[in-house]
Amino acid sequence: MKTTCISIINYNGNSDTYSCISSIMGDEIFKESTIFILDNHSDFEYVCRLEDYIQDLSDVRQYIGTCEDMLRLTGDYDIVLIKSNQNLGFARGNNFILDLSVTLGYEYSVLINNDTSYEGSSIGTVIHFLDSHLEIGAATLGIEYYWNRGTIWNAGGKIFFGYKKYFSTRYIQNKRKKGFNYIDTQFMSGCFIAVRNKIIEKYGYLSERFFFGEEDYEFSYRMKKNGVKCVSVISETIYHKVNQSMKKIDNLQGRILVYDLNKLIDMKYSMGKVKFAFFRLSYKCIIYLRFLRKGKLSDGYRHIRRLRDLMRNHTCVDANLTFRLWNEGKE
Structure with a gap:
């Protein structure tokens, strides 16, 4: 049985999604994972191209179907494409996959933006880190600007009185120079969150009060209130094409x-x-x-x-x- 469910939401962003899938397939964690891609009712041509792309992947066990088909999902697939007949938004779309992850018995769930990519085994390192640190419930990592690599876009931060203070590039660089592989964090960007499914089962999914935005702060705030230890694995990096969704x-x-x-x-x-x-x-x-x-x-x-x-x-x-x-x- 695979241990990790990786959740990607796609909406008319195929080229970014292809790059993200390629990064994950090059990660050592891929053999232990299922990539779930929920297409959020993209234009018809985008859905067809995404379906063709997945079907053309070699040596990959795949399943393609609607949200209703997922209720009958069994087996140990490498990639699952879910074709939604409506735009569920970020939180509800990810929650659909999280529910599958819990139901199908995965140990971990990873939320990752489709407009991210990376080299190496960043997700695998984070999952293996959680394996060896049972006191930690969830983790993020160093997220750098895709077009300005070396500059931190988000690597977590602190929450105070409804606001968040991000860790700066200088702060993260100093921690790395001092040999820190991870640091405590109170905030995790929805761009990348790795979480134990038992935490989701105990404290709940993403809030569906919001269609787009704020769900990551609400989730982080809820983890803090319930005493769930969260960290940023700053030894690992992914690259984010910031505001790709907002450009639309x-x-x-x-x-x-x-x-x-x-x-x-x-x-x-x-x-x-x-x-x-x-x-x-x-x-x-x-x-x-x-x-x-x-x-x-x-x-x-x-x-x-x-x-x-x-x-x-x-x-x-x-x-x-x-x-x-x-x-x-x-x-």
């Missing part, structure tokens, strides 16, 4: 609105009323400063008023609301 959303104001609404709703339901009241006040100040730097304070006021109205009427940021805000104001 050309309405900057809509993207910012969704980001801020995600954060406020997350904190509203994660914090107590008094703590959230102070957080909301601090976040409002941050928004005002953001717009003030651009000389658009009146726009900041309208942005905050819009957020206030949305929070009165919504307890989650689902697909319909996300797409509506992304498209708001577009001609």
Whole structure:
């Protein structure tokens, strides 16, 4: 029985997904893993090309089917392509695979963005690290910019009062020079998370309160609250083509609105009323400063008023609301 389930979400991003699959197939962990790719209702031509790509892979045991077909999935496959008839978003799409991972008896699950690649056995090293450190529940690693290698995009960080402080490139480089292979972290980017399935079973999956974004912070925050030890294996690196998904959303104001609404709703339901009241006040100040730097304070006021109205009427940021805000104001 394979031990590791690797989850990839694809949406009209085939070339990136091919590169990610190729990296994993070159990793020593591949022989112990199943790569699950959930296609999030991409355009028809992209789905066909992805299916053809997987079918053309040599010496690979593969299974291709719909979400409904996965309910009948048995066997020990190398690659499984799941063709969704709707866009499930990041959290719900990964949760579909996580549920399969738990049901089918895998020991570990790895979430990895499709727009990442790497050389060597980065995933294998992280999984073997977890094998030998039973006190650790989940891990991330050093994620560098694909186009600026050597510069850290994300390698974890600290969580404080609803905010996160990332570890800097200098901090990670200093730790590496001192011989640290891993460091404690409170935050793990959804770009890469390796987690024991028993942790998922005990503390839950990704929050589906959000269609796109914030689910990684909520998951990390929940791990911290429950005392789950998480680390960043900084000896290992993957390369991330940052904002590939966001480039498909050309309405900057809509993207910012969704980001801020995600954060406020997350904190509203994660914090107590008094703590959230102070957080909301601090976040409002941050928004005002953001717009003030651009000389658009009146726009900041309208942005905050819009957020206030949305929070009165919504307890989650689902697909319909996300797409509506992304498209708001577009001609």
